[in-house]
Amino acid sequence: MKYTDPYILLLIPAVLILILFLYAGAARRRKRLLTDLLGNKVSDPDSLHLSETARRWKLILYIAAMTVIIAGSARPYLKKIPVPLKNSGRDIIVLFDVSKSMRATDLPPSRLEQAKFLLREIVKSSPGDRFGLVAFAGNAFLSCPLTADPAAVNEYINELDTDTVPLGGTNIERALRVAERAFKGSEGSSRAILMLTDGDALSGNAERLLPQFKSAGIPLLIAGLGDPAIAAPVPDGKGGFMRQMDGKVASSTLNESALAKLAAETGGIYIRSTVSDTGSSAITSALAKLAAKERDSGRSFQVDEKFPWFFAAGFILVIIAGFISEAPGKAAFNKAKTTLILAAIFLGMTASAAETDSTGQEENLPADALQLYNLAIERQKNNDPSALRLYEEVIRKSAGNQELQSRALHNFGTGCHQEGRAFFDKARQQLAQQQPDAALKELDSAETKIKSSQELYTQSLSVNSSASNLSAANLRQTELDRKEIEKLKKQIEELKKQQQQAQQQTQQALNRNQQQNQQNNNQPQNKQSKQDQSRQNPQNQQQNQSQDQQIRQAAQSAAKLEKQAGDLKQEKLKQNAANARKELEEAARKQEENRPAEDIRKHLEAAAKSLGEPDSQEKDQNKKQPGKAEKPQTGSGKANPGEAEQRREEKKRNAEEQLQMLNNESARLRQNMRKRNSSGTPPATVEKDW
Numbered sequence: 001m002k003y004t005d006p007y008i009l010l011l012i013p014a015v016l017i018l019i020l021f022l023y024a025g026a027a028r029r030r031k032r033l034l035t036d037l038l039g040n041k042v043s044d045p046d047s048l049h050l051s052e053t054a055r056r057w058k059l060i061l062y063i064a065a066m067t068v069i070i071a072g073s074a075r076p077y078l079k080k081i082p083v084p085l086k087n088s089g090r091d092i093i094v095l096f097d098v099s100k101s102m103r104a105t106d107l108p109p110s111r112l113e114q115a116k117f118l119l120r121e122i123v124k125s126s127p128g129d130r131f132g133l134v135a136f137a138g139n140a141f142l143s144c145p146l147t148a149d150p151a152a153v154n155e156y157i158n159e160l161d162t163d164t165v166p167l168g169g170t171n172i173e174r175a176l177r178v179a180e181r182a183f184k185g186s187e188g189s190s191r192a193i194l195m196l197t198d199g200d201a202l203s204g205n206a207e208r209l210l211p212q213f214k215s216a217g218i219p220l221l222i223a224g225l226g227d228p229a230i231a232a233p234v235p236d237g238k239g240g241f242m243r244q245m246d247g248k249v250a251s252s253t254l255n256e257s258a259l260a261k262l263a264a265e266t267g268g269i270y271i272r273s274t275v276s277d278t279g280s281s282a283i284t285s286a287l288a289k290l291a292a293k294e295r296d297s298g299r300s301f302q303v304d305e306k307f308p309w310f311f312a313a314g315f316i317l318v319i320i321a322g323f324i325s326e327a328p329g330k331a332a333f334n335k336a337k338t339t340l341i342l343a344a345i346f347l348g349m350t351a352s353a354a355e356t357d358s359t360g361q362e363e364n365l366p367a368d369a370l371q372l373y374n375l376a377i378e379r380q381k382n383n384d385p386s387a388l389r390l391y392e393e394v395i396r397k398s399a400g401n402q403e404l405q406s407r408a409l410h411n412f413g414t415g416c417h418q419e420g421r422a423f424f425d426k427a428r429q430q431l432a433q434q435q436p437d438a439a440l441k442e443l444d445s446a447e448t449k450i451k452s453s454q455e456l457y458t459q460s461l462s463v464n465s466s467a468s469n470l471s472a473a474n475l476r477q478t479e480l481d482r483k484e485i486e487k488l489k490k491q492i493e494e495l496k497k498q499q500q501q502a503q504q505q506t507q508q509a510l511n512r513n514q515q516q517n518q519q520n521n522n523q524p525q526n527k528q529s530k531q532d533q534s535r536q537n538p539q540n541q542q543q544n545q546s547q548d549q550q551i552r553q554a555a556q557s558a559a560k561l562e563k564q565a566g567d568l569k570q571e572k573l574k575q576n577a578a579n580a581r582k583e584l585e586e587a588a589r590k591q592e593e594n595r596p597a598e599d600i601r602k603h604l605e606a607a608a609k610s611l612g613e614p615d616s617q618e619k620d621q622n623k624k625q626p627g628k629a630e631k632p633q634t635g636s637g638k639a640n641p642g643e644a645e646q647r648r649e650e651k652k653r654n655a656e657e658q659l660q661m662l663n664n665e666s667a668r669l670r671q672n673m674r675k676r677n678s679s680g681t682p683p684a685t686v687e688k689d690w
Contacts, residue, residue: 004075012070016063023059054324061321065314072310079304088292089128090190091146093179097197098164099137101252106232111225115196116157118223118273121280123150124473126287132182135160136175138167142182173204190293191218198226199255210265219268221286223279226254369397373408388415406463413456417478420449424485434572436492443489454478491568498561503611505554510604512547517597548591555584576610583607
């Protein structure tokens with residue numbers, strides 16, 4: 001018998017010593033209590049009906065039960081079962097042009113460095129695929145055989161140089177023959193050839209090899225480097241330029257037509273790699289269309305654990321010990337029955353907990369992390385959402401295996417990434433169905449999933465740095481996806497904000513029109529002189545101009561809303577905004593012509609109806625009576641007692657000051673009258689001040 005966690009067995013002696021110590025202490029206490037209770041009769045067999053033999057057997061059974069349970073906790077097993085670690089991917093042979101023309105700098109810093117950068121990006125974006133590397137110029141050789149280790153491929157890429165192949169030229173035929181030999185042992189439709197070249201100074205007869213690649217289902221994917229129209233001088237690597245036999249500077253152009261023809265004859269693709277668009281996404285997409293081949297990537301071992309049998313034996317021993325009673329008769333029966341009930345309850349709770357915590361006996365999920373990882377991959381291929389739960393279990397169980405944990409983190413992140421994209425696609429569908437509010441909710445879910453995938457990719461990189469090629473490309477893609485989500489979310493939020501602004505401005509213009517209409521209706525009841533009416537005309541004109549400006553602002557907001565709705569293809573909202581804009585423009589025109597307020601109000605009401613109801617705050621403002629100033633309120637609408645008392649004191653002071661002024665004026669008038677009477681001057685005429 002072997003144990004997965006043998007150090008747990010060290011607890012057995014400590015537990016046994018503890019049990020014996022407790023048993024001895026309990027025996028001493030029992031004897032002391034019986035002596036106090038029975039006195040000299042404690043040694044009389046007729047006075048005690050307790051069996052010392054039964055007590056010892058119970059002790060032995062409890063010790064055996066604890067020993068077996070602790071041994072089961074150490075996870076015993078009999079043998080290890082070999083388990084293959086499966087992986088899936090494609091086989092790609094890269095034909096890398098290292099001729100002297102690749103030194104040209106029309107793709108800064110050079111065509112060679114541009115090709116290296118492109119190849120690194122493709123390797124990063126193709127986790128699980130095997131890459132082989134063939135360096136070619138006038139001759140060709142296999143620089144790196146097919147391998148799934150991206151770190152090794154990158155090392156070979158870094159060593160590529162224009163001096164790798166001494167013979168000059170661009171012999172694609174020899175490169176294809178080396179690729180054909182490198183593919184031996186690799187079968188199926190999961191193979192492709194990737195060529196990075198400028199196609200300058202072609203030699204050999206590559207066309208005669210193309211039919212056999214086409215019949216084998218091996219497409220030729222070509223990335224052209226350089227400019228097909230402008231020849232670039234070829235540096236000599238010493239600060240100058242290479243020269244031809246006649247002394248002229250050697251130059252090179254991209255042979256785009258020949259390369260595109262080669263790709264087309266095998267059913268592949270041709271792209272031109274530039275600084276702004278390296279073409280990695282197009283090539284990665286073409287590779288993704290190829291069927292992935294399943295292959296073994298290593299072996300592991302799963303132990304046949306026997307701990308359930310140990311636990312069951314321990315529980316059985318506990319139950320047997322419970323049936324053994326130290327007292328005869330009915331008391332023994334009751335004790336045995338109670339022990340049986342408690343044991344049944346305990347076993348039921350244990351089974352329930354095991355059913356809740358386990359991954360499910362019905363599924364028969366493997367306990368080994370590697371087998372669980374392979375099962376998770378199969379489920380993820382079938383778009384089974386339970387795969388993410390399995391990856392969580394793999395991450396927990398593979399704490400000591402960095403590579404496996406990194407792969408599980410990466411695949412878990414891929415699942416969250418796909419879910420985020422699904423939410424994003426659903427948001428765009430909701431938007432196409434004229435439901436921006438529902439689209440916002442889906443975008444929030446998409447943003448949450450994308451952030452989760454970013455965290456998982458980052459954890460994958462931190463656990464195993466050699467797995468950077470698996471997660472780094474996806475991490476960059478999540479950043480692009482997150483920006484798209486934020487952009488669409490911002491557009492929808494701006495659309496809703498603009499709609500609210502247009503609603504509020506239109507409603508404010510309508511309220512002002514209703515206020516003006518009410519004032520006009522009240523005008524005949526006021527008896528005003530012509531002079532007063534003429535005095536109010538400038539004020540009315542100013543009010544008309546202000547209202548006209550307000551209507552035009554609402555029309556501008558409606559026009560902006562119409563444009564934003566059109567950008568997001570919200571046709572219904574766009575049509576409503578267009579109708580509102582037309583009504584507002586018509587209302588503004590009639591306002592300029594001083595048309596009746598009632599006539600203008602019809603257009604404003606139609607515009608408000610097209611735009612919909614404003615928010616709750618605006619509707620609360622609309623409930624106020626137009627033209628009436630509301631009294632200031634605090635709290636729940638009652639006046640503040642302190643403010644009321646302050647106003648009363650202020651009124652009292654004003655009244656006292658006015659009374660004092662009247663008294664002073666009366667005294668001054670009486671004094672002046674006495675002076676006039678004493679001097680005989682007739683009194684002056686008193687002018688009325690009312």
